Amino acid sequence: MAWEACLTLLRENAARSHNPVRAVGVELDSVGNLDDVVLLRDFPPNTYKQVKYAVDSATPVNADYLTKPAASGGPSILKKIARTWKQLTTHGGSVELRLVTNRAADPADELVKVCDARTGLLMPKAAIGGDGSNRGKARVRWAEEAGLTEVELLDLLSVLHFDLSVNMVKYQEHLQLLMAIAGLLHDQRALEAGTGWVAKMVRNGQRQLTQAMVEDAVEELALKAGPARAVLSIATLKPDPMAPDADHAIDWVDRFEGDSEYTKRRPLSPNTWDQLQADIEAAPGRLPAGTTAVSVTGSIRLAPAFLVGATFRMVTGTDLAVLQRGRGGSQLWTTNDSFEDALAPEVAEHEIGQGDEIAVAIAVSTEIVTDVLEYLREQNLPVSRLIVLAPPNGKANDGSVSGSTAANALAVGIRDHLRRSARRVQRMHLFLACPMGLAVLLGNRWNRLCQTVVYEDIKIDDGYEAAFSVEA
Template identity: 35%
Template sequence: MTVLQPAAGPASRSGVRRFGDHYQDLIGWIAALRVIHPANDFHQVEIEINGVGNIDDVVLRAASGRHRYTQVKWTTNPTNMIDNDYLTKQETSKSKSLLQKFFTSWKKLANGTELPVMELVTNRVLDPADPLLSLLDGRTDLLNPAARLAGPNTAASRRVAEWATHLNCTRDDVLDMLDTLSFKPGQSVNGERDRAQSLMLANGLLGDVDSLDRGMSIVTNWVLDGRRQITTEDIDAEIERLHLRADEPRAVLLIQAINREPNPDDATEALDWVDLYDGDSPPARRQPCDPASWATMSTQLDNAVVRLSAQGLRDIVVRGAMRQATFFTVGARLSQVTGTNITYIQNGTPWPSDAPRIAISPPTQAVIQIDAGPDLAVAIGMTIDPAPAVTKYLTGAGLPVESLLVLLPSEGAHDQSVAGPGQAVAYAQALRNAVRAHLETTPSDRVHLFLAGPGGLALLLGNRWNRVAPTDVYEDLGPGRGYVKAFTVAA
């Protein structure tokens, strides 16, 4: 049995496994999953291979010749930063710094028509105060073109000069290397495990936690057995041996709403809305700077769904950082009535829209009269009861609402109200049916929807939101700040 132990020292490649080894094996398994995906340019993964310099932890060989070389760095304290000292420190006068290792490898590999792609993957965070590293582009993970465009008297330009001195090379050499060196900081184990599970589902494999651990054990055994070059056939053989195959490959729809993913090229369709939002961090991003951007996002989502549909893709893995209204709208655009099945990884567990339902107690219902117009407002509170905040907003905003229907779990709202995918499917059905039943007795031409609960449930609810009424779905702006209308779903 594989044993994981924390360790401050170097990763062990013995039978006793340490967290650093676990992290590197996880990155290796992700690379293997990229090799076997039908839509990819990679045909082989190599682990700790010789002859590629000091960036040999995981190598992806591409048919195009644009190979990807990944150096994996684990720290037991992820608050430790990627800063100038970390990149340039030499343990002894004869040892190389991490930056020198990258530079030596770049000189060795950048001698053909196709430049290498070098990556530093780590759970360390990036130093936000460093004049050069703080210029990292979140869309490309590169320091260029910002480093190239830095004025000669800027702190960033002086840092480039310091690196040139440290590397005993020219400024242009440093900038050329930075064209090919990606920094992927803050890659936590949980985040990378979610990514691996999504890729497993995308490849038609089982995507539960146990299957992920069995997949990682494949890489562990390769390393311990001295296997270094792994082909598509090798990976497929291990998958069959461990009975990980489940279904046909799926598409991946990535929605980068309030935070970017470091690997958007994993996805079949990737949308990036981060720059449209107000706020400089995911918790602060609740609405776009320009209200017209809601329509822009809606159109881009529609276009992505059309492209997936045109390829005949009806089984979709949804990924990305987003809020309730976006989750719901994505689910609605990938509607069940179109024959689309969707899956989301919720806290490490796949929540597919076709999961067998598990019986739940019917949600409790309460109606609050607003008497300001003909519409129906619906507040669904799985983790908290949003009724007081929604009522305050409805009256203050002057929305034309007759009544507010409040739906809560029978035992009250709390953060464990939905135990898993089977209950999520049952709640999606029950909540939708409750709204339908209310509209039967009190017809309305429009629904105003407010959600508080797991993102996966909002997604599955949107997927089943039909035969209701055209629905405006609202985003929460934070405690005491009310709501903002985000998207409209034609149901």
Template identity: 30%
Template sequence: MSLSAAGAALQGHDYQHLFAWYHALRMLNPAEDVVGVEIEAKNAGNVDDVVVRRRAAADEHYQVKYSVDGRHPIDLAWWVTPATSKGKSPLQRFWQSWRTLSRDGHRPHMGLYTNRPIDVSDPVLALQDGRTGTLGPRLRLAKASSKAGRGRKRWASHVGVAEADLLEMLDHLVLLTGQSAWAGLVTSVSDRMAAVRLKSDELAVEQGVQAIRAWVTGARSEVDRRALAAEIARRGLHGEVRQATVVVQGIDRDPWAAGATVSLDWVDLFEGDHPRARRQLRDPGLWNGRLLPELEGAERTIHALGFDRVLVRGYMRLPAWFATGVAFGDTRSLRVACVQGGQRWGSDVTPVEFPVHVSAPVELGAGGELAVGLSVTNDLAEDVLAYLRGSALPVGRFVVIAAAPAPSRTAIPDAPSAMGWALAVLKVVRDQVRATGTRKVHLFLSGPAGGALLLGHLWNRIPATQLYEDLSPGYAPAFLIPG
């Protein structure tokens, strides 16, 4: 069933108001220089939906475009087609806004924010920079005879300006396309509210949306920090717990990483052009040469900011979840959490006893080191054993610790069970370390991300631990956790 025009308009306005609330919360962060937010701003041209006023840096001007579904991408036709017979195309309107806002050497920061995807089959749009979201830098390098070069000429001709002038505008127009839908934006707003000690459940987020809506309908378009603080107090949004958010962008980027307290971006360090293919680093030395130090640096930042609770999110594989748990470890007087299957899994819950099955040790006789396989989601025993026998690793014993009664996707149902599982695994590994006298553990994981995070969080009094990426088939060394 298709949504009515009125329903789509309401969703679009709510999305814009949620986006405005997300930026208004920046006023409460001492590290930001945001002094105000204006909704449907005057004299802002086409980028007037949300304007972020900054003390020192350039103001940020956003146009927010919401779509009820993903059937219509931001393509060439969208850029050059006027909405009405006498109107201007979006590209012409962005140019007009650029001219309006550029004065006395000042260059505005403009952004198109939309949940609609971008059409990467278009030679111009395909050159969007993955980090900055702009078209200018890569489009500037296109040869005039190439498809992108000819497209650049057509764009400039459509606007009626020189290519160099168009490129300067595109340098300052950030295309935030393919952004998460309502639920994803709610998650990021919730992160930002928790970081400034506000209530952060869905009801609290909705209160923020209602605050923006009330300001707009009440003809108050611009809000400063004082007005924001008064509205927060009036709506009872002050919370008791202050929580940082750490986003680790391992195999894919998070569209709302900017809202996190700390954000790490490793995507370009991996081989592969798709998240499913990103399993190995282009330079394996970076596991401990860059990635682990960045996690440790993130922990120092969190401590310096005075946080003792950390919500971890991001797109990464199990070794990275485990290593993140180690970096934000229990010995650092921190509490960690993540969202697993819609539930909050945190280290602050009371664990319940979790049964595990410990296999009979396989004695490989290749050395004095210990290999441990954790079978929670899938049984990895045969795959790991084949890898160990085909490698030159000095492993003398291999033990599998499996969820009882059997590995499955639902073997660990909730946070108390996850903490119980992590404690049970830790005990078995310590027992095996004592029995073998090993100085190094090789750890292979198959299980939920939240379980890996909590296990890493508790990992202590264990020798140096080598983690492995599952290459399906085979394995490759990842992080080496110091003992």
């Protein structure tokens, strides 16, 4: 947790974020019981974390866990948190409090079960229900144990985040992503080096880690790998764990059709693709002034990924990065990764004869020619031919692009081929079947072409749907 806070400090200061973390406290003095990890900023709110780790899941988080007096006879966890909250807000200041644990929420507890999965807050649902309801009775019990009025309890629950069921393996993966975004090496060795440094500092009695200390540690441990990046979070399929740390977040999860990340493929009416395009294209202006390096996090399909790349097109001078997950683990694919020669794709063409525009299928990860041909003919799109661009070996599969260098080389090869093929064409219809990272890199290189309509594979009705129109 302390190393995570150090990474936040590095990234926010390098990215010139508003009110960045200036120092990290570890078991910090004079801040009550929420002293395990403290993120100190120039202006409120500071973040105070209490970390509770359990070796098993025998004790869930519920009223009994929170209100039970300590084994030594001292106050309960809830009473300690309430006292600290009152102490920190004595003069009316704002704070952010977090109880972090690998314990799970008790689904039978009247208050804990309403915890919002995105924010970790029990509010606003904790306030619903009269005094005679089960939830109302639970509020009374919590308030009495905390030594608060019910109104004060609800104020506390408005700033107390419950970060529950923290899985150590997934948490380490999250830390490695943060390290990549902070411009550091992010393999297991690098992660252990960073956390080991924090442990050493604490053992030596250092309770506050400053920016200079963390930067010196990065230098001494040889962890530096690239620039620290501003974070743009875009989620349409499932909530993005990075959203709370992002410099700008676009959350469309509830604005897409479907009950799961596997079925969410298009906006839920009355939401539209045009609205999503407007939100994405406004993103550069929402990031810190002077941003030149951006990391895109979250869960999006290929059409939005392409649009993100096009929004931060290479001509804007932005170094864009995306975490690409694959069989060998996660890699950071960036638009600034150099390569010697462009990779020319394998090309096939199919005559359509329905107009003077063209259709393009990027068939890199899977074969889509049959589906695209069927869609073009059924919809009578005004295209003369379909150009199919596959990997250089012609075999479309999940492993056809080996990494960031190859993806950049292939993106340039695809673009260059289309510049020649579409030189006299007014409009292009683009269908994508490729790694998400390649869609971002391709959009980033998409210039000196023609107006491009980007389609999303929606798997229902007509199979595809026009999502965005990009001027190129």
